[in-house]
Amino acid sequence: MNAFDLGLIFIITGLVFFGVVRLLAQTAPKMRPVPEGDLLHSPAGNGEEAVLVVEAGGRVRSLNERARQVFQLREDEIPDLERLVRHARPVDALMMLCAGEGRARFVLNGRFVEGVSYALTFQQDKLVLVSLRFPELTGLTEGGEQGLSSQTLQTFTELTRAMAASLDLEQTLTAVLEGVEKIVPADYLEVGVWDSELRRFVFFQLNWVSSSERRLEQDPVGGAPGEGYTGFLYQERVPLLITDISRRMDVRPAEGRMPGIRSFMGLPLMADGEFVGTLELGSRVIGAFREEDLGLIRLLAEQAALAIRNALVFQEEKKRSTELSRLSQLTQAFGSMRDPKSLFSRLVENVARLIKVHIAGFLLYQEAQRVLEAQIPFYGLPDQITELYRVNVGINSPLENALLEQDVLLTEDASTDPLWENLGLAFVAQAASLHETVLVPLQSGGRMLGYLQVSNRLEGGSFTQSELNLLMIVSNQVASIIENALLVQQSRQRAQRAEALRQIVSLTSSAANLDEILQFSVQELARLLRAEVGAVFLMDQARTTLSLHRSSFVGPAVDLPERVTRLQVDDAQFPFTITESQEVLRVGLITDEVPIIPFYRHLLSQWNVHSVLAVPLVVRSLGVGELWFGN
CATH class of the missing domain: 1.20.5 (Single alpha-helices involved in coiled-coils or other helix-helix interfaces)
Incomplete structure (x- = not known):
């Protein structure tokens, strides 16, 4: 080439x-370059859409007249993105649209908004164009012929799907409130759930806890079925629309609810003829609600009532299942326990958690002593008070009649109730600050064992019927457990007593001297009787003096002079001693009114003894001394 x-x-x-x-x-x-004014001063829009252009970094470059109206800006006011997003709920929804391309639905100044954003490049600047559309939801008015638009049907489909998505009550109520606020803007929006057991309303609202988060909260102040607009909805079971509450005097808002409202709209929530609660909206503006709004909310309320009713049923069934599971665990856990103290400790803890109370315990009836006494531990009460929780059951007394009738004893305030005073329980109720209290009888095989007591609900207020029914189930289950434990304890005690007596008899026939026999005997008897103090008084051979046998004394060491531990036969007090009278002395609580001679009273005071048991030592009808045990 x-x-x-x-x-x-x-x-x-x-x-x-x-x-x-x-x-x-x-x-x-x-x-071709786009003229700057086309984008900065006249962003796209059809007159109904609010449009704004945002720079990277968050500066608002431009917005149309509709956007100024929506965000309540003056014609000469410079827009600030941080201020604009405060109009939206949640705030993050509008903020994310301004940050990049996307779609979102949220509430802007109480109106439902559909937003879409586009990313643009203009003269080497990165911009975001945000378009906000306000769909008009239309529904049927009473007697009207207006139909539902496709947008309305789509919105209702989404809302009903959200309400039925969960059986959790809080999630359901949240979906209902969020759905209503997307349809009708209001200053106040709440659902009143009817508690048929307590015969009162429990109100729920969605409250903002931060600029981007809100939470379903329960109003601590409930409502009675006859109060205000809620009471009207409960009694009449018809919707209530008041465009100006100052012109409607036959029914008035309840004091303290929705302060400052000028117009109101409410509907009863009915599910298959069952009253579930109320849906209530309030506004500070006269005429804020129309018949069209009532028609829309009426359609949504039907689905809301069904969703709430299903959630309430599920909640109740879940509660019952939990209770039955705990009751089953209660029986399994204690069926093999035999030690009463461990048994009562586990029982009261589980009962307190099951019923949700501050105080729970058992009062057992000691038939031989005719005493109703609390068992340690008593959940929520210190042992010092529990030890004093001991009531004598007099013959034909109100307490004995209550035990025989085996009725449930219920009071709203045990510290002031005359019934508790008649029963002899008021002193403990006042000392322990008992309020709402229930005594449920413990009976096994027709035998009355005592009471299961629960007091001071964690949530306050009266005990519900379901709680009383649950207490009856618990008492029926634990009564047999307690009876078995007590029988085992009594069997062990009888065996221990028999063995102790055998050893004492064996010792008396051995070569042991008198001091050894008395020392061993007092120690064994004090152990069996769970006495803190044990002592023996003996007559001398000349029968002139009754004196304390010091070597066999059981208890705290107290240095007593000889003269206060001896009583001469010729003393005026001697005929009233246990040795001479040969009568048993049993005192549950020593007071000034108890007839005890000064000789004994002084010794018991030195030993710090408050309850005693004393028996005579008799040989051939002759008193030779006496045994003392005390606590």
């Missing part, structure tokens, strides 16, 4: 390349 041919090839190649480039340039879309 010569130089001429090579040059010709280069020329042809260059012409072909030039032609291809020219052709591509003619077919490519023509780029």
